[in-house]
Amino acid sequence: MTSTAVNIELGETIPPLTAHAVSVSLPTWKSNVGYEEGEDWVLGKMKTGYPRFFIHKSIQRFADAIIAKHGHVGEKAMLFPSHATAARCVAFVRSQVPDLDDSRIRILDLVPNPQRQRSHYSKFVSPHVSAVIYPQEHAGVAKQFWQHTGEGVSSRRAEYxxxxxxxxxxxxxEKLSDDARFCKGPKRYQKRSSIDDTAAKSTSLGADVQAKTNGDAESLDHNRYVEERFGRNLEVSFATDAKSAIRRRIAGTLTVDAELSTALQSAKDEERTRNVAGFSEDDVYLYPCGMNAIYNAHRCFLSVGSAQKSICYGFPYTDTLKIIQKFGPGAMFYGHGSSEELDEFERRLEGGERFLALFCEFPGNPLLKSPDLQRIRALADKYDFFVAVDETIGTMLNVNVLPYADVAVSSLTKIFSGDCNVMGGSAVLNPTSKHYQVLKRTWDKEYEDNYWAEDAIFLERNSRDFVLRIDRINENAEAICDLLRKHPRIKQVMYPKYSPTREFYDRCRTPKGGYGGLLSATFHSRDEAIVFFDNLDTAKGPSLGTNFTLSSPYVILAHYTELDWAASYGVDANLIRFSVGLEDTEELVGTFSRALAAIGGI
Structure with missing residues (x-):
């Protein structure tokens, strides 16, 4: 049997020695508190962090190099994949700092110069980056945009x-002539880039992929990779093909462990797990991360709807609420996700109030409650608002929320990838929605494929056994849940199977679906929670959905500055969240049992 024993030092990447890891080891309760309080003994040891909260060191180095060449003393740079994304950052900073002089914040677009290319340059993807250069005293405001929206460059893009x-x-x-940028040099440079025309899209590769697509912003020549650069990923010859395979897995047309060639041979319009008439991979849009999919869904809703507030229903992952509060007319928060709150919402609608959209998670993080999507859908149809459902925690194989949503969003960083070494996100349009035609036109107009090619290659490789991993993770999570529920020192275990909202979860559960790999537990005292956590021999850090079990004092990390507010919605500061992995079930149960036994020493 494979041992689950873990000993990852403070600040080490999770997985260890992984250059582009999306988690970092915070192995004790004290180290999590120290991180939140900005203590040097923690921050000084951190090799990385969750990418939207901790700007990767490769990104920081690139930003510093740009300032050294193009900036001035007292300035900083934040990097984005396109001019459009950078412009949204500038608009946000100006909205938060209205007295900021226009001359003190600017965008620097960096594009390939074909006249200074390397001889082997055609083998690589064409790079471009847009830097927002701003006064360093406003770094906190710029960081808010980076964190909330997920618009920033990935660490792989920055490195390259x-x-x-x-x-x-x-x-x-601006220093390159139009001829140099678009018309001269090798053919690969004759395509207009996203900084010039965000609507420009290149075609996909292969006869079976050349039909209408939504994620092929880079041309054939720009997608070639070589073994010297990508090693064992060479089997994925084109990033466009990798993206197509990812979309097919999300669409449910590819439900078996398959190599890229198999993925591309599957029928595009075959319906399986989604069970929605007319649905295909063309309704799946890829984003650099899950929060970016939520941000862009909200942005698209605003572009076609009226200037009205949105609803955040149920206690959400923190940045979902921040997005709808800070980008637009504002939000109304129903943080308990209860039937009584839906009653109140319905009374408001009956009284003539109108709203742009309702955002919810299925189930919620970290309380694992499931919203009544059937009732929400009925209200949306009657009173004409959009519904966006985040299916990250339930996963698209355990639950099918699309029939109730106008848009289903997901973080592919999590269980879809599993390897904890690449970010990704998706938004899926429901073709049976009465808003589908207007949303489809809006997405096709507004969508900009900013998913870096190398990230797509890693995500495609990681997701090939997605289907096979789900069953094992479901089984392990239920085993841990059952163990914790029986222990007298555990105050409460939160898991969809045992939630008072299980009825709502089961309505959306797929025929072979389980209850997911995420659960949370609270303790009768802070001391018990600390002893348990410090003696739990699993990886410990932010993120979830990893192939290995990952534990976190979630509320301390996500809501440290607002613990009383979180507690008012039933989110206990003593809560520990467990993302259960693929380990041997018996050994995993033993690991948790030993941590429970340690509480007896208090």
Whole structure:
């Protein structure tokens, strides 16, 4: 049997020695508190962090290099994949700092200079980065935009583009003539980039993929990879094909462990897990991370709807609420996700109040409650508001929320990937929604494929056994849940199977679906929670959905500055969240049993 024993030092990447890991080891309760309080003994040891909260060191180095060449003393840079995303950051900073002089914040677009290319340059994807340069005293405001929206560059994009920048292959766009940018040089440079025309899209590869697509912003020549760069990922010859395979897995047309060639041979319009008439991969849009999918869904709703508040129903992951509060007319928060709150919401609607959209998670994080999607859908149809459902925790194989949503969003960083080494997100449109036509037109107009090619290659590889992993994770999570529920020192265990909202979960559960890999537990005292956590021999850090069990004092990390507010919605500061992995079930139960036994020493 495979041992679950884990000993990852404070600040080490999770997984260890992984350059682009999306989690970091915070192995004790004290280290989590120290992180939140900004203590040097924690921050000084951190090699990485969750990418939207901790700007990866490769991104920081690239930003510093840009300032050294193009900036001034007292300035900082924040990096984005396109001019459009950078412009949204500038607009946000100006909205938060209205007295900021326009000359003190600007966008620097860096694009390939074909006249300074390397001889083997055609083998790589074409890099481009847009830097927002701003006064360093407003770094906190710019960081808010980075965290909430997920619009920033990925660490792999920054690493690659930094090298190109250092070698003179990236130049300031304004210094290149139109001829140099678009018309001269190799064919690969004759395509207009997203900084010039966000609607420009290249076609996909292969006869079976050349029909209408929504994620092919880079041309054929730009998608070639070589073994020297990507090693064992060479089997994925084109990033466009990798993206197509990912969309097919999300669409449910590919439900078996398969290599890329198999994925591309599957029928595009075959319906399986989604069970929605007319649905295909063309309704799936990829984003750099899950929160970016939520942010862009909200942005698209605002572009076609009236200037009305949105609803956040149920206690959500923190940035979902922040997005609808800070980007638009504001939000109304129903944080308990109860039937009584839906009653109140319905009374408001009956009284003539109108809202743009309702956002919810299925189930919620970290309380694992499931909203009554059937009732929400009926209200949305009657009173004409959009519904966006985050299916990350339930996963698209355990639950099918699309029939009740106008848009289903998900973080592919989590269980879809499993390897904890790449970010990704998706938004899925429901073709049976009465809003589908207007949303489809809006997405096709507004969507910009900013998912970095190398990230797509890693995500495609990681997700090939997605279907096989779900069953094992469901089984392990139920075993841990049963163990914790029986123990007298555990105050409460939160899991969809044992939730008072199980009825709502079961309505959406797929025929072979389980109850997911995430559960939370609270203790009768803080001391008990600390002893249990410190003696639990699993990886400990932010994120979830990893192939290995990952534990976290979630409320301390997510709501440290607002613990009383969180408690008012039943989110206990002593809560520990467990993302259960693929370990041997018996050994995993033993690991949790030993941590429970340690409480007896108090």
């Amino acid at each position: 583009c930094h090298q190109a920048f250092s070698e003179g292959e990236l130049e300031e766009s």
